[in-house]
Amino acid sequence: MSDPGEFARILAENERYTESFDRSALTAAPLAGLAIVACMDARLDVGEALGMRIGDAHVIRNAGGIATDDVIRSLIVSEHLLGTDQIILIGHTGCGLLGADEMAIRAQLAASTGVDLDIPLLSFDDLEASIRASVERLRKHPWLKVDKIHGLVFDVATGRLHQVT
């Protein structure tokens, strides 16, 4: 549950942030030529976990860290407009979509909102298989020419990345 003053606090934190901000020399093209695709999970700080600094990498995140159409759109922009040539895709242990009973959740949403929608939540039953499938989709996409694509698991208990593919 968010605090009622949370938004005001964020604006105040940002005001403080601007006082030491000095990245005006950076351009839109990531310095490390890297695009990272990861789950939205709050426990994963992509920059810290991968030793990235500001300006190094595009960061694309969604529920599950899954290579959806929108992730592919973003990667096309990343590679062809902004010159990235390496992709790292990251799933993680303890993901809310792992083993979720998707049909039950959707039925409950339809009942509680009174609106029945066909929105797949993309739950999955095998974390490493999900990562492999996403990486495979990226490797095969005709508009993604980048040949360095890795898939990793982030362990939320230890912070460790484990290479899957």
Place this chain on the structure above:
Amino acid sequence: MSDPGEFARILAENERYTESFDRSALTAAPLAGLAIVACMDARLDVGEALGMRIGDAHVIRNAGGIATDDVIRSLIVSEHLLGTDQIILIGHTGCGLLGADEMAIRAQLAASTGVDLDIPLLSFDDLEASIRASVERLRKHPWLKVDKIHGLVFDVATGRLHQVT
């Protein structure tokens, strides 16, 4: 352009990261009840710019910070599976999609790859209008019940957030 040793360096950086990692008490539910939607831009460190700490917020990012179907899927998971009740959506100055000649880019991709695909890149001509349209889409979505939704611009030259809606 990424360095050939970049991936090995990342794994080494992560090994060092695990040595001081101690977030094993955190769960999947974000502590601040917050979901952040932002552009993938490398110059935007969402955590730093908003004064967020690890575990505070879901972070959903794509090219443009646009409320696509996949962002809505992620926000449904965020709200209904993991209890967030506030959304902050962030676009930024100097976005690669701002004013991009989308049809020319797609024609060039079709020519260089030999495969013609209908993949809208979602370029836009007015940053604030784009943010307002995205926020409006979220506010109207029947499966998103969260009533606190703000739209902000991040200035890549100063680090400052500016509220649009």
